[in-house]
Amino acid sequence: VTIGGTHSTEGGDVAAVDAAMVRRAQHGDRAAFAELVRAHHARLVSAMRALVRDADAAEDVSQDALIEAYRKLPTLQRPESFIAWLFAIARHKALNHLRTAKREVLAPVVEPPADDPPDDCPALREKLDRLPERDREILAARYLQDLSYAEIAGALGLTVNTVRVRCCRARQALRELLSGSDSVVEVEART
Amino acid sequence: MSDAMPCNEWVERLSGHADGELLPAEHAAVEQHLAACPACRDWLEAVRQDARLYAQAYAEPARSEAYVADVMERLPARQSGKTQRRFRFTLIELGVCAAIVGILGVVTLPVFARAREKARQSSCSSNLKQLGLGMLLFAQDHGNCFPSALTWQRDILPYVKSEQFFRCTTDDSGQVCSYAMNAQLSQADLDTLPTPEAQVLLYDANAWGTPAKRHNEGLNVGFADGHVKWYRDLPQALMGRVSLGARGHNYGLAEELHRAYEAAVAVVTDDALRSLRSAERIVGEQGGFVLQADYRKGKRLATSTLTCKVPAGNLEATLSAFQALGSTTTEQLAGVDATQDVVAAEVALRREDEKHARLAQEASRTREPDVTAALRADLEQSEERTLTNRRKQYDVLSRTVLSTVCATFESPVPRPSARTLTTSALHAGWHWSSRTVGVAGAWALGLAPVWVPVAVGALCIRWCVRRRRPR
Numbered sequence: 001v002t003i004g005g006t007h008s009t010e011g012g013d014v015a016a017v018d019a020a021m022v023r024r025a026q027h028g029d030r031a032a033f034a035e036l037v038r039a040h041h042a043r044l045v046s047a048m049r050a051l052v053r054d055a056d057a058a059e060d061v062s063q064d065a066l067i068e069a070y071r072k073l074p075t076l077q078r079p080e081s082f083i084a085w086l087f088a089i090a091r092h093k094a095l096n097h098l099r100t101a102k103r104e105v106l107a108p109v110v111e112p113p114a115d116d117p118p119d120d121c122p123a124l125r126e127k128l129d130r131l132p133e134r135d136r137e138i139l140a141a142r143y144l145q146d147l148s149y150a151e152i153a154g155a156l157g158l159t160v161n162t163v164r165v166r167c168c169r170a171r172q173a174l175r176e177l178l179s180g181s182d183s184v185v186e187v188e189a190r191t
Numbered sequence: 192m193s194d195a196m197p198c199n200e201w202v203e204r205l206s207g208h209a210d211g212e213l214l215p216a217e218h219a220a221v222e223q224h225l226a227a228c229p230a231c232r233d234w235l236e237a238v239r240q241d242a243r244l245y246a247q248a249y250a251e252p253a254r255s256e257a258y259v260a261d262v263m264e265r266l267p268a269r270q271s272g273k274t275q276r277r278f279r280f281t282l283i284e285l286g287v288c289a290a291i292v293g294i295l296g297v298v299t300l301p302v303f304a305r306a307r308e309k310a311r312q313s314s315c316s317s318n319l320k321q322l323g324l325g326m327l328l329f330a331q332d333h334g335n336c337f338p339s340a341l342t343w344q345r346d347i348l349p350y351v352k353s354e355q356f357f358r359c360t361t362d363d364s365g366q367v368c369s370y371a372m373n374a375q376l377s378q379a380d381l382d383t384l385p386t387p388e389a390q391v392l393l394y395d396a397n398a399w400g401t402p403a404k405r406h407n408e409g410l411n412v413g414f415a416d417g418h419v420k421w422y423r424d425l426p427q428a429l430m431g432r433v434s435l436g437a438r439g440h441n442y443g444l445a446e447e448l449h450r451a452y453e454a455a456v457a458v459v460t461d462d463a464l465r466s467l468r469s470a471e472r473i474v475g476e477q478g479g480f481v482l483q484a485d486y487r488k489g490k491r492l493a494t495s496t497l498t499c500k501v502p503a504g505n506l507e508a509t510l511s512a513f514q515a516l517g518s519t520t521t522e523q524l525a526g527v528d529a530t531q532d533v534v535a536a537e538v539a540l541r542r543e544d545e546k547h548a549r550l551a552q553e554a555s556r557t558r559e560p561d562v563t564a565a566l567r568a569d570l571e572q573s574e575e576r577t578l579t580n581r582r583k584q585y586d587v588l589s590r591t592v593l594s595t596v597c598a599t600f601e602s603p604v605p606r607p608s609a610r611t612l613t614t615s616a617l618h619a620g621w622h623w624s625s626r627t628v629g630v631a632g633a634w635a636l637g638l639a640p641v642w643v644p645v646a647v648g649a650l651c652i653r654w655c656v657r658r659r660r661p662r
Contacts, residue, residue: 026270028270030263030266033263033266034259034262034263037259037262037263038253038259041253041254041258041259041262042251042252042253042254043251045251045254046249046250046251047249049249049251050249063261063262063265066262067262067265067266067267070266070267070270071266071267071270071271072270072271073270074270074271075271124244124248125248125249128245128248128249139245140249142210143242143245143246144245144246144249148212149210149212164203164206164207164212165203167206167207167210168202168203168206168207171206171209171238171241172202174238174241174245175234175237175238175241178241178244179237
């Protein structure tokens with residue numbers, strides 16, 4: 001995946017540091033990659049959680065994506081777009097996970113107790129999880145990964161205009177959901 | 192949280208504004224609108240609030256060092272694609288191009304082949320036209336008679352002046368002349384032909400004079416008036432008075448002509464001596480006789496030769512039997528037109544008979560002893576000449592009735608030493624490897640019309656796709 005643009009919301013320095021780290025990791029520097037993992041794993045896990053709607057699965061998917069990213073790192077042509085590239089990989093992993101999960105009829109997930117990090121707002125998240133998949137992935141990319149439209153376009157294989165329209169629709173859906181109207185159920189039925 | 196609804200036509204731009212992704216001009220317009228429209232202002236604020244809520248809802252705390260260590264532990268030892276291959280065709284690119292090239296090839300190749308063959312056919316037809324012209328010129332200079340069917344190539348060469356006209360471009364058999372003359376018109380008088388435009392003179396043929404369908408499953412035929420036409424089959428109805436036989440029967444030549452055949456065949460067999468014995472037996476079975484038989488054993492080859500005479504009618508059977516003894520390397524059949532010799536011998540004999548009768552009459556009439564003695568001497572001389580003429584006639588006739596066949600049989604003498612075995616194996620190995628490389632190279636080059644367009648097409652597709660892909 002060719003991903004253009006630079007990291008928009010982060011400061012330029014951060015992007016430069018990232019790019020330097022990525023370059024080192026590309027040459028097999030594991031310490032540099034560990035630094036990248038340290039810096040980005042939280043955001044990645046949260047985005048994956050929004051995508052797969054399951055804390056454990058999000059962890060697994062994120063780890064798989066990080067490992068895959070390390071393996072394929074030498075093929076990354078633009079180190080400055082590492083985050084978007086990582087998100088693209090993680091998204092594929094998440095979609096794979098969702099597909100196989102759909103095939104295997106799973107027993108209802110029993111919420112794991114206490115061991116997990118404290119759950120701040122389970123009710124809100126439950127509500128948000130009702131968003132359709134295409135909205136979830138664009139919101140995750142925009143709000144959790146802080147990617148620019150151009151980066152999202154590269155990661156999802158869309159044009160910038162499509163991203164802009166989709167972003168707007170996702171936002172409206174989110175607005176509808178959070179403003180408490182019952183039409184949310186219809187939104188879910190659409191999926 | 193408000194339920195404010197924004198203006199429909201502004202909602203997309205407002206969304207972009209919230210993300211800071213608007214162009215400066217758009218940004219100014221949105222700011223202007225926001226100043227005037229409280230609903231949109233509220234919506235924008237609500238949306239920003241949503242974003243914060245969303246981020247909060249999914250926010251994950253940074254994991255401990257153990258998490259990072261876990262990931263690092265699971266990392267593979269090696270990264271793939273260290274040396275990045277920037278240039279690699281995808282299956283789709285290659286597949287699409289191969290399909291296009293394949294379809295184009297399937298559509299165009301037969302057309303090209305046919306067009307090429309058409310061109311060759313017209314060049315062949317021009318050859319035939321030239322040769323026909325040469326025939327007519329020859330006839331003009333020789334009492335309106337065509338040349339002999341056996342020597343026509345040599346006879347008309349001074350008139351056509353180039354040997355190229357005797358070779359058809361499609362003919363790849365290596366024979367000197369690709370055309371045959373209709374034997375029915377051998378030495379035929381042009382004045383006696385009722386319809387020269389419907390009389391086949393020359394046609395595409397192989398070495399044995401049988402028609403060869405070289406051009407688009409047909410052959411070119413030249414007529415006695417000089418015109419040339421393409422036929423799917425040789426038009427037998429236009430061949431002439433006597434019908435032509437197949438190869439097995441007098442080699443397609445007219446039966447009423449007197450021909451002295453000389454045939455030669457060279458055969459590689461397992462055992463030259465045994466083949467010689469078999470050949471002698473075959474000659475006896477075919478009613479012929481052996482003139483000379485010879486066997487010679489050399490260092491590497493054993494050779495036996497056999498010269499014999501067989502009845503002209505059994506020539507074909509004899510040759511086939513000889514060829515069956517091994518694998519034939521060369522096979523030649525030459526026929527010499529002996530018609531004139533036969534006629535000359537006959538005419539000389541008749542004249543001598545008339546002269547003899549006249550002399551005998553005079554001798555019976557006269558009583559003078561001197562004259563009688565002189566006449567008697569003349570008569571004796573005449574009888575001697577008659578005898579000579581009869582012998583000549585017999586000689587000519589025997590040549591046309593009995594064909595001469597010369598057969599050569601060769602067999603390798605097996606006596607390989609260890610050294611020659613090794614060197615020959617080495618040589619064969621070298622030969623094989625160089626041959627393989629050569630063949631592979633030739634294939635690669637020969638298939639260039641396939642893979643070069645495929646590669647170029649794939650490049651074009653990649654270029655187009657790359658150009659359209661959003662940056």
